[in-house]
Amino acid sequence: MSVPRVSRVARTAAQKCLDEFGTNTRHVRSAVLLSADGFEIAALRLDHHGASRMAAMGSSLAAVASAITQEAGLSGFERMLVESEAGIVLVLHVPAALSTLAFVVVAEKKAVLGQLLWSSAACVAAISGAFNAS
Amino acid sequence: MRDAHTHRDLEQGIGGEEFKIVFTGPMGAGKSTAIAAISDSAPVSTDVLSTDHSVCAKATTTVGLDYGSIMLGNGACVRLYGTPGQARFRFMWSILGQQAAGIIVLIDASQPDALVQLDTFLDAFDTVTPIVVGVGRTGSPRALSADAFVNRLEAHGRVMPVFSVDVRRKADVVLLVDTILKLIEAADVALEAR
Numbered sequence: 357m358s359v360p361r362v363s364r365v366a367r368t369a370a371q372k373c374l375d376e377f378g379t380n381t382r383h384v385r386s387a388v389l390l391s392a393d394g395f396e397i398a399a400l401r402l403d404h405h406g407a408s409r410m411a412a413m414g415s416s417l418a419a420v421a422s423a424i425t426q427e428a429g430l431s432g433f434e435r436m437l438v439e440s441e442a443g444i445v446l447v448l449h450v451p452a453a454l455s456t457l458a459f460v461v462v463a464e465k466k467a468v469l470g471q472l473l474w475s476s477a478a479c480v481a482a483i484s485g486a487f488n489a490s
Numbered sequence: 491m492r493d494a495h496t497h498r499d500l501e502q503g504i505g506g507e508e509f510k511i512v513f514t515g516p517m518g519a520g521k522s523t524a525i526a527a528i529s530d531s532a533p534v535s536t537d538v539l540s541t542d543h544s545v546c547a548k549a550t551t552t553v554g555l556d557y558g559s560i561m562l563g564n565g566a567c568v569r570l571y572g573t574p575g576q577a578r579f580r581f582m583w584s585i586l587g588q589q590a591a592g593i594i595v596l597i598d599a600s601q602p603d604a605l606v607q608l609d610t611f612l613d614a615f616d617t618v619t620p621i622v623v624g625v626g627r628t629g630s631p632r633a634l635s636a637d638a639f640v641n642r643l644e645a646h647g648r649v650m651p652v653f654s655v656d657v658r659r660k661a662d663v664v665l666l667v668d669t670i671l672k673l674i675e676a677a678d679v680a681l682e683a684r
Contacts, residue, residue, distance in 0.1 A: 416554045416574070419538055420555070423536050
């Protein structure tokens with residue numbers, strides 16, 4: 357069994373950030389905070405199986421986005437936006453002192469994109485603060 | 491960088507075409523190393539720090555894909571894709587396996603479940619696409635021999651080339667690619683003869 361080296365304090369703080377994000381942001385279907393190598397750290401509205409799958413896919417997307425950013429000569433991947441007929445998937449880089457994390461958000465199509473981006477960025481900042489403090 | 495001498499063997503019989511070859515196998519088997527060993531330019535890498543050292547002690551792991559390419563003298567291009575090794579990235583195996591002309595399965599013979607890993611990766615891809623197996627670290631203590639993998643394949647009714655390789659050596663990786671290209675060519679000839 358794989359266990360990411362994330363402290364219980366940081367994990368609890370991250371879960372609180374996600375819960376607040378879910379409460380304060382309209383039309384969010386699910387979200388997961390993950391380690392760069394694809395392990396879930398905290399999840400919103402996902403069971404363990406769903407969170408594991410989303411974490412693995414989120415890490416692949418973040419890694420590919422980071423690679424194409426580098427290939428294009430643009431440094432510092434920050435976020436990736438996927439739009440479908442039915443909704444939106446956001447993949448955001450989460451800067452943390454001791455580890456690289458990513459945050460994946462799945463939202464309904466009727467979500468206001470600007471509000472979703474702003475709220476997601478605020479959640480990422482809160483998570484970063486929690487990880488850097490713990 | 492491109493090595494014309496080393497690639498010479500790959501140039502026979504196949505010209506002006508493009509081939510997608512996928513390197514797959516468990517974490518730590520050497521997929522990224524193999525692609526880096528022969529790619530004409532620095533490969534695209536999606537390696538990240540690994541937090542899971544229960545399976546493999548590697549510091550980094552591929553979570554998206556590796557990508558490299560080699561141009562042959564006759565204008566043919568071989569595109570080299572590497573998959574992540576862990577089962578949780580199985581969705582990437584399917585994505586990268588689409589339209590592959592050939593699969594190279596790399597196995598670490600020193601892993602206690604190496605034979606099961608071989609089964610896992612063979613089952614993940616269709617039975618039509620040509621496959622070559624490269625077995626690494628056969629010289630390690632308690633490692634299985636390449637024959638053990640041949641016997642495993644025969645027990646499952648599968649026949650395919652199995653090589654003992656060190657993927658850090660360019661010549662060994664070229665051997666695997668050369669073999670898969672020959673299998674692809676033979677399959678094409680057989681198809682045309684029908």
